[in-house]
């Protein structure tokens with residue numbers, strides 16, 4: 001296997017009439033990476049994928065695969081294989097014919113094709129199912145056939161457009177690990193599209209977070225989760241509590257935020273915004289539910305938050321406390337269940353504590369829709 | 371309760387009337403194909419005969435018409451299915467805002483009267499022919515070419531309608547998937563889209579063939595040296611029809627029934643196979659040894675098909691050995707007797723009249739009651755149910771001279787043409 005073929009998007013713009021679907025995207029995807037585009041529905045993920053696979057021409061900018069500009073090269077000439085959002089298996093062909101369609105195109109004999117199909121069917125754990133029709137398979141099996149069909153074409157880059165979205169939760173989780181394993185085994189570049197942050201985090205080497213045609217942040221799962229570059233990235237990936245305010249004072253890599261409701265709070269400036277955030281700027285501070293701990297009543301300072309408890313729930317691994325928050329949104333706190341006793345605080349006002357490095361501040365911006 | 375049953379009764383009555391209206395003419399016409407009189411009629415039943423079928427197969431013009439119709443039919447199928455498919459594909463590809471306009475334009479030929487299409491095809495290609503400076507017998511003015519072109523003008527629209535319906539259920543992502551896997555556009559079309567369209571293409575082809583086969587309005591302007599069956603029939607009917615045409619119609623009806631049953635049986639068979647596939651295990655599938663349903667099992671259409679096929683074989687078998695000569699001879703004999711009786715009657719009347727005239731000349735006093743009596747019997751003969759009015763008149767006119775010619779006209783082997791000439795000879 002090759003070390004993998006990288007994909008680069010350079011200043012990529014895609015417009016439909018006046019509508020800008022992708023705005024100035026710059027992405028470098030390393031060969032052999034599992035790279036995800038993560039974003040809400042309609043943000044332009046499929047559009048980017050179609051530009052990479054050759055079904056759409058960029059309005060501006062370039063798509064490079066393995067360093068070669070793909071301009072003017074049709075989808076059938078690119079070293080990519082796309083797994084469609086709806087799979088697009090050929091309904092009239094048997095499973096083995098579907099899988100080896102790319103070989104048929106090249107004129108391989110039925111015997112060769114049959115042999116290759118059997119190998120791939122073994123790989124996707126569907127041995128002996130080659131003679132069925134796609135309509136005779138379950139959703140998850142169809143999924144795997146689509147993967148086998150794409151792999152049979154021996155692409156350098158496999159493009160997957162939300163391939164798991166139609167599956168139920170159990171199967172989705174199973175397929176996640178399976179996909180990741182397949183990727184490791186074949187060693188080619190996977191570009192994966194999803195609006196499910198759990199999927200992106202668990203599978204990807206690197207993730208690009210997209211919002212309305214714009215790429216907000218690129219980084220590995222940890223960076224995206226712990227060190228969001230924008231308010232959107234912070235609110236879209238995982239659960240997060242937002243505190244609005246403005247920068248009161250800069251303190252090196254940290255800042256003191258004058259929040260609208262909770263007094264002055266200290267937080268780390270996310271690395272993308274170091275040196276860019278100035279005193280007086282409107283800012284947003286994010287603290288994850290699990291970053292809070294209960295503090296003694298009456299404690300105050302720049303890393304304490306006090307609020308009334310609306311209700312509580314026990315989730316098994318955590319106790320969840322929902323408190324009055326900003327703009328009608330509740331503040332969520334998750335205390336890990338370590339067997340300690342836990343009294344009901346409903347109706348009371350309690351104080352919480354956090355460490356400055358677990359709170360992150362970014363310039364004020366658009367939040368992800370709930 | 372009573373109301374309800376009345377309702378049901380009237381629905382059944384309605385259905386019965388409706389089907390009688392639909393199928394009655396076909397049934398009556400089919401019966402006339404087997405009855406021996408030379409004018410197609412179902413009653414009175416004279417003799418069972420298959421002569422009209424052999425008459426049909428000996429009629430050069432009909433056979434030639436069928437041949438031309440089939441040639442034109444195939445040409446039209448190829449041309450209009452291809453054009454219809456292209457039109458349908460275009461409809462799915464075209465800029466959405468233009469779609470409605472495009473649709474209207476492409477459907478328009480269906481709304482234009484066939485006569486207009488026929489004339490305009492003729493005029494248009496004649497122009498082109500002259501513009502290219504070709505002779506009057508060039509390919510562009512060939513009857514087959516013009517008929518195929520003229521018919522396809524509107525039959526292609528029918529085909530497009532059928533194909534569009536199927537194409538709307540086609541997922542364009544399938545073509546993209548094929549391209550993505552390395553297929554060229556031509557390969558994607560041939561290996562993915564075309565197989566998907568196959569059932570609709572078959573329907574469109576059948577529709578196109580039938581529409582072409584039965585077309586008269588357009589063809590009548592364009593057929594040139596190649597009269598199709600409908601043209602030949604129309605020309606024949608002008609000189610009077612014989613049950614040979616009923617025989618042809620009967621064959622067409624029978625073929626239709628065959629095709630319909632065959633199609634139905636096939637559909638049912640596919641359903642059963644799909645069901646069997648679903649129930650088969652993986653090993654059975656891969657070895658292809660899963661239990662295939664028998665062709666006839668729980669498939670009424672297949673049973674019907676076999677029954678009709680057997681019936682046809684039996685009838686054809688009977689036809690080759692069956693000879694209606696005796697029956698026809700009997701009927702002829704009976705008719706001859708009737709005619710003789712009538713002639714005698716007429717002679718008697720004449721004799722009577724002569725005697726009367728003589729008597730009148732002899733004595734000026736005239737017995738008034740004898741005249742109407744003679745007239746009465748004459749009327750009775752004219753309106754006798756088994757005689758044609760034409761024959762009766764001729765009989766009345768020239769009773770003696772007609773006798774031998776009359777017998778010849780009823781001979782079973784004479785064709786309508788011969789009969790016509792003899793009739794005029796009389």
Ligand SMILES: Nc1ncnc2c1ncn2[C@@H]1O[C@H](COP(=O)(O)OP(=O)(O)OP(=O)(O)O)[C@@H](O)[C@H]1O
Pocket residue numbers: 016019021039040041042043044045046047048195
């Ligand atoms: N052919 C087109 N013409 C006009 N607008 C389009 C076209 N294709 C996509 N768009 C628009 O571009 C935007 C991005 O679409 P895209 O399909 O890339 O979304 P997505 O991120 O894949 O969403 P989802 O998660 O729902 O699949 C959408 O607002 C969509 O309306």
Ligand SMILES: [Mg+2]
Pocket residue numbers: 045046047085161
């Ligand atoms: Mg999409």
